[in-house]
Amino acid sequence: MRPRPEISACSIVIVGDFNPKIFTPDWLANQSIITAQEREACEIELIHSEVSKFKCDWFVLEVTKNRFFIETLEAPFVRILDLVGSIFGEFLIHTPINMFGINRNMHFSMDRSQMIKIGKALAPSAPWGEWGEEIDADENNGMRLITMEQNVLDDRNKGYIRTTVQPSSRLEGILISVNDHYELVNKETTPESIQYLTNNFENSISKSEWITDQILGIA
Amino acid sequence: MPQTSESTKFEFNTKEDLSLQVNAIHSLVHDKFNLKFDNAGFTSLNLFNRDELVNLTNEPPIVDEYPNRFQDSVHAVLQHINIERKKVPSLIPLQEWEGYVTDIYEDKFLTSLIDITAKEDVATEEAEFDIEELSDSDKNLLKVGAVFRWIIGYERTPSGVKKRVSQVVFRRLPQWSQSSIRNADRKSKEIIKTIKWT
Numbered sequence: 001m002r003p004r005p006e007i008s009a010c011s012i013v014i015v016g017d018f019n020p021k022i023f024t025p026d027w028l029a030n031q032s033i034i035t036a037q038e039r040e041a042c043e044i045e046l047i048h049s050e051v052s053k054f055k056c057d058w059f060v061l062e063v064t065k066n067r068f069f070i071e072t073l074e075a076p077f078v079r080i081l082d083l084v085g086s087i088f089g090e091f092l093i094h095t096p097i098n099m100f101g102i103n104r105n106m107h108f109s110m111d112r113s114q115m116i117k118i119g120k121a122l123a124p125s126a127p128w129g130e131w132g133e134e135i136d137a138d139e140n141n142g143m144r145l146i147t148m149e150q151n152v153l154d155d156r157n158k159g160y161i162r163t164t165v166q167p168s169s170r171l172e173g174i175l176i177s178v179n180d181h182y183e184l185v186n187k188e189t190t191p192e193s194i195q196y197l198t199n200n201f202e203n204s205i206s207k208s209e210w211i212t213d214q215i216l217g218i219a
Numbered sequence: 220m221p222q223t224s225e226s227t228k229f230e231f232n233t234k235e236d237l238s239l240q241v242n243a244i245h246s247l248v249h250d251k252f253n254l255k256f257d258n259a260g261f262t263s264l265n266l267f268n269r270d271e272l273v274n275l276t277n278e279p280p281i282v283d284e285y286p287n288r289f290q291d292s293v294h295a296v297l298q299h300i301n302i303e304r305k306k307v308p309s310l311i312p313l314q315e316w317e318g319y320v321t322d323i324y325e326d327k328f329l330t331s332l333i334d335i336t337a338k339e340d341v342a343t344e345e346a347e348f349d350i351e352e353l354s355d356s357d358k359n360l361l362k363v364g365a366v367f368r369w370i371i372g373y374e375r376t377p378s379g380v381k382k383r384v385s386q387v388v389f390r391r392l393p394q395w396s397q398s399s400i401r402n403a404d405r406k407s408k409e410i411i412k413t414i415k416w417t
Contacts, residue, residue: 006375007309033391035356075312076368076388085393171379194393206338 002209003216005106006171010205011071012084012197016097020052020063033086059083081201089194097193099159099183102204106212109173112139114219118174119143121218122165155200158183163211176215178208310384312336312372318346320365326350328361332369348387360389 024047029039034056041057053062059080062069070080088095116139123143125132135141144166151160159182168175182200184193315335319342322329327349331342346369353361367389373381 004311004313004373005309006311006379008311009309035359037354037356037359073307074310075370075372076315078368078390079388082391082393086391089393202335 002213003108005212006109006173007073007105007107008075009071009073009103009105010077010080011069011101011103011105012080013101013103014068014084014088014097014197015066015099016068016095018063018065018068018095020065021047021049022092023047023052023061023063023068025054025056028083028087031086031091033083033091077205078201081198085194085198089191093190095190097184097188097190099181100193100197101182102180102197102201102208104176104178104205104208104212106176106178106208107168107170107173108176108212108216109171110219111172115167115174116142118165118215118218122146122215155203156182157185161207161211163215165215176212178211180204180208307377309375310370310372310386311375312370314371316344316369318342318367318369320361320363320367321345323350323361323363330367330369335368352385353387353389357387357389360391366390366392 025034025039025042025044028034029036034042038057042054043056044054046053051062051064054060058074059070059072068084070084072080088097119142123146125135125142128135145164146166147162147164149160149162153159153161159180162179162181164175164177164179166175166177167173180200182196184196188196313336316332317335318330318332320328320330327347330346330348332344332346333339333342334344348369350358350361357367367387370384370386370388372384372386374384375381
């Protein structure tokens, strides 16, 4: 059985032009994007012309003038896609959208020896010469953070997948972050952009888990 | 916890950047981060460097997406606030199905299921659920034809306690807009025109 994360977050980031003040729990409830019960459970942190940020039962929403961010730690992750689809595919259909990202943050619990094995495989110390030898002398030394990028991808004109591996700060183990980034270069309409996001969402989730499997396979 | 490595200072681009907006963020984070923000005014945002923020937030900042440093700073501060909200349970799926409601009677509803975990794309299973299993907000969404996700997984509390859970969540799929319907209609007509009947 494939290893499961102890903590798993999924987020959608959209870069474009937004009016943060619009994004309130009341507005979402009034448009039936969230239910009245969910609206009651929302905790507003900040609603302002420059930034809106609030937490609802199962998601966090944060909007600045050029960035929309929604995150959940609770499966099914497709719920944030539905929410984004309703907001921009149904209501704010003239919002300029330039790029979007489907992101995962997964914390895996593992013992120190497994972490060292992954660190040494992803960032061998030999190419660092004599300093690498010093690093090898104590297991407290070693890889801190590494990012790998794929920017030639068949499913998009422009974009990349970036995966970062580092020690987790939440538990004894590692954090694997996958940023699946798409740039919109064909001047799509907002509903077309959202459809593009929708078409790629499930595949992106699967791919992030597949990438993670490769890394965890080292240990 | 400053680091000795070289780091990027957050800077504001224009005087306009140092406006009410930042003040609002400051007022929010003021008491949470009094060490850095207490009586510090606008410039205190500049005191944060990227490495410090990484250390404090324990997440890599996703900075490349932001075209100017002001937004970068705002996001960094917002990430900072995220420390508290991350102390929420995480629900990890072990098995996931998409389903739709085929019938509803008294206290139960019948469904057809597609196994998402097995990457199936047609319904191969049926299941019956108690309506009482639904959250109050999802009960309002229950109707024949409604699409939902069923998750079996485990919930991990911030303290690390895990428990097995089964959860049904109805999807809130966006409604088709009139323009989308018109576009679909136009495209279908175009496709019909290209078919060569023999």
